[in-house]
Amino acid sequence: MIIIDQLTKKYGEALVLNQLSLNIKPHEIYCLLGANGAGKTTTINLLLGFIKPTSGSAFINGLNVSENSRKTKRFLAYIPENLMLYPTLTAVENLDYFSGIGGKNLSKVQLEDFLNQAGLQKGAFHQRISTFSKGMRQKVGIAIALAKDAKTLLLDEPTSGLDPKASNEFGQLLHLLRDKGVAILMATHDLFRAKEVATQIGIMKQGVLRQQFNAQNISLPELEAAYLETMDFKELEV
Amino acid sequence: MYKYNFVYELKVLVRNGWIQLLSLLLLGLFCFAAFNGSEKVEKRKLDIQAAKTEVRESDHDMLMLLDSVEQGMEVSASRWTIPTSPTAVGNYHPRVADMSPKPLAFIAMGQSDLFTHYVKPTMTGDDFTLNFTEITNPVQQLFGSFDLSFVIVYLLPLIIIAFSYNVLSAERESGSLKLLASQPISLRNWVLQKISLRFFWVALLTIVILTLVMMFFGTNTNLKDWFSILGITIAYMLFWFTMAFLVNLQTGSSSKNAIILLGLWVVFVLLVPSVLNQLGSTLYPMPSRTLMINEMRNLKAQTVKRQDEILDNFLRDHPEYAINDPNQNRKFYHRYVAAQKLVKEELKPIINKFEQQLQKQQAWISQLRWISPAIVTQQSLSTNAGTSTADYENYRGQVIQFAEAWRTHLVPFLYNNQSFTSKDYDHLPVFTYQPLKSNDSSLSWLVLLVISIVLGATSIGLSSKSKSSSTLAT
């Protein structure tokens, strides 16, 4: 469960996030749309505790992120735009390492099971990551999230650079996670994928959440029209 | 976390080829250095051996000659070289005053390329002009020797820097840092574990290789030697790993880290020692040797003019000799020895000034050596090897004492106009070198160890207060 309450972030005079409030419950996939610099990545970094908010607060599983940064990380998983793993280690070894340092001792069978659930083909389990494509690495990332038994998942443009088939597979995986009761926040430019996977969609501009939709109540052309309208909307001078 | 870091760090290091490269590099460097060192020590031993053999042979000839003279036979040797004369024994049959190498001498060349390892002080020679320096091509001295001390003091830190400058920054640059940072761990602890694991492996390799090298090249090295060499090496390595840890925590880029660590290396290994040396010789300047020569010459010129008078005074001070000189048979050496004694006494303050200044410089340096661990390590290694300045000073002191003993043993013969006989041969003084007791070298590695640990601990304390994760977002 992710709760964002009046979250604001300023860099000096620059306001990058302005009073953002969001509530993402389990079994929900919330897609944040917006241009570059709209504040999507900032939101995710704030949830990860990588940066401290200027005001407002964020909660993961009811824990305040800025107060319990390390504890909240137990309940969340994160897949950055370009997920990089240790190139000289195999998929199983990478999974073992990342879950191990997080405090989870998993047997080989369990590790392989998670990779299997994440959709990685069996032949790649014991190959070094240096031979993997981006899609394959994303799958290992999902496996890490699964192994961690994360209650929330943060995704930063996970489908950029994936071919349509890989992107589709990735969407299926998100549904799998959603069915397990994970609350997912995904920042993306990909309107099509957002419409496909999301339960909720928000459009951000200049650090402000402009519009919110229930994904079921909006068609893709409508979403695109709403998005372009938000982007073209001239700010009134304040 | 520790178990996983331990297992996977080793896997990554082996798969990257780091452990293999490191083993080969360390093995190669240590062996080449130890070989160079032991070659020099071997030569030193052989030289001393040869000198002793030569003296044994010449003693044999001397005894034969003495025997012939005592049996009243005619001998075919120059008059003044016949060993019935005490000055002939004192000047032509000197003993070897040698400084045999300590078991660990091959570890550090130290000052051993500057000084000779055996001299033969004669009865009428000047102590202060006894030349303790060695003839070598000074280019060798300028460049220094590729010995273990060089490998440990200069190269080991560079290897450590190359091995650990980018523990954290590489994660960021390769992109795996974000995933890592989203785990419920403290990055500071994670870096600490990684660095300590690397320290563990380098230390383990060094211990194994150094032990092998010492078993192979060292002779009679005991457990205490082994322990003190390893102790100082490990402590010095720990210092550099602590530096690497500190720099890694700053989360700069890999290049920036490398440059900072390298800068630290230049400061600690190159600059601080040379600045301290410069300051030491400015604070306690050595008097001019050229002007000392002038003074010595003046003094000698005066004494030569007053030789008879000096001898008279000398005999007045030593009536025991005057009584035994019924013929007042004063020869060259009677005058010479008396004059020489006077010159020596008068020159003593000037000569002492050099020694005092050197000792003051040394005391000053040993107070300030903690500024740079490189100095502590170099000094500790050369002390263990018995090739430090203090060792050669100690040797010089013992030789001069021995020269005095040699002289005082033979002078009574001269003034009593008494012949040297084969019976007296057994009573001739013999030189045995007493090496310095190792004083603080065993302590210095402990202190260095403590310094490194305290540095590391305070940096952990400091960094926990600062926001170390803010740079992760970029």
Added chain:
Amino acid sequence: MIRNTFRKEVKEIIRDGRIKIAFGIVFLLLAIATWISGKQYRSVNEQHAEAKAAERLIWDNQGEKNPHSAAHYGTYAFKPKYPLSLIDQGVDKYAGSSIFLEAHKRNEAQFSKAADQTGLARFGDLTPDFVLLFIIPLLIVLLGYNAFTKEREMGTLLLLKSQGITIWKLIFGKWLALFTPIFIVTLATFVGAGAILSNLNDFGVFKWEHLGVLCLVYLCYYIIFINLVLLISSRAKKSGVALVLSLSIWIVACLAIPKAASNIAEGKHPYPTRQEFAANILMDKKEGLDGHDPWNKQAKLLEQDVMNEYGVDSLHQLPFNFDAYRMQKGEEHNAEVYFKHYNYLKIQFESQSKVYRSLATLSPFLPTRFLSMAVAKTDYSTHWDFADTAEKYRIEVQAFLNNDFAENSTYGDWSYKTGETTWKQLPTFQYAPLKLNEILWRNSSNIASIAFWLLASFGFLFITIKKF
């Protein structure tokens, strides 16, 4: 194109705070080192002049005595310090500075400064040559390691290529941007040193052209490093790799090879120990004529020869003092013995130098170091040259004194004494070091090594351009 690249690179260097600090430190170090060396040079020269004058006074005023006593009393030759030792101290610290010239014996120069220093001195001194030889190449590595890799990492290299640039112009622009600051620092140091030296008129002969040659040597050395660093940067994939590689080259060239070379040279062509050397000389001396010993076999032969030559049957009838004549002949024999043994040392020294020269293909540091010391007249050859001149003077002094003894007394007359007028007639010791062109000629192999390194590094850089 070249100008644009140059401007951009210089701007980047100027705007980089780290580089500014590094330059500041290097400049400060150079200034301090030059200042200290200048002070030392001055005081050493004052002492030298004082000692030289005092020694001559002592000689002249030694009083009435037999010329041979005077020969035993001896005199000293002091090694002068040359102006360029301000830049490069060379082996001065390790070679002695005064030689005692006495009858029958050739002495080594004694009292090296290193023997009067603590073990700390072996780390190196804060002198201009230390900064010039070690620190500035390190600065070049720091400035240039990412010249190309940064463009590659930021992706600007592709952009540059798409602009249709000529690669050699790009490289040359970067080369110039790297060379200019180094050139300025070097030039400033040498001009500063020159200014200090030309203000010390009283001592030595300082010539700007010598300083110019020295400056040129160092600039060549830096150009080699610049080429190597740029070469690595243009080939390496990442800045980190380029940095580690460039640094390794610095460590190997400046630290490891010189030390290893010293061990190899010493191991392959060792000098005898001082005691061994003295014992060998003594043995050879004994086999020949002993000027002091009339009963010596060679002495008896000489007696016969001389008496036959002059057609006399007693030594008393000779028109000169045979004792002195015999001593002179003994002196000449000793001189030959010394010549032989010192020649052996010289052969060892030459062989060692060959080892260094052959290893110069592995490290540009070696030829630069040797050439720099040679031009500064602080190298081992100059020391040999000085010692040989002193020995020649010693032989002359002995001949002068023995002749005086022989001509002014008769056989068996050891009571003959002479005084100040004779002592004053003794010519003073003069040592003129080699001329610059002779030094350069002698070091032609070092010059060739530097030229080889220059050509090879430029050549490789050129090949890289084609592959770029």
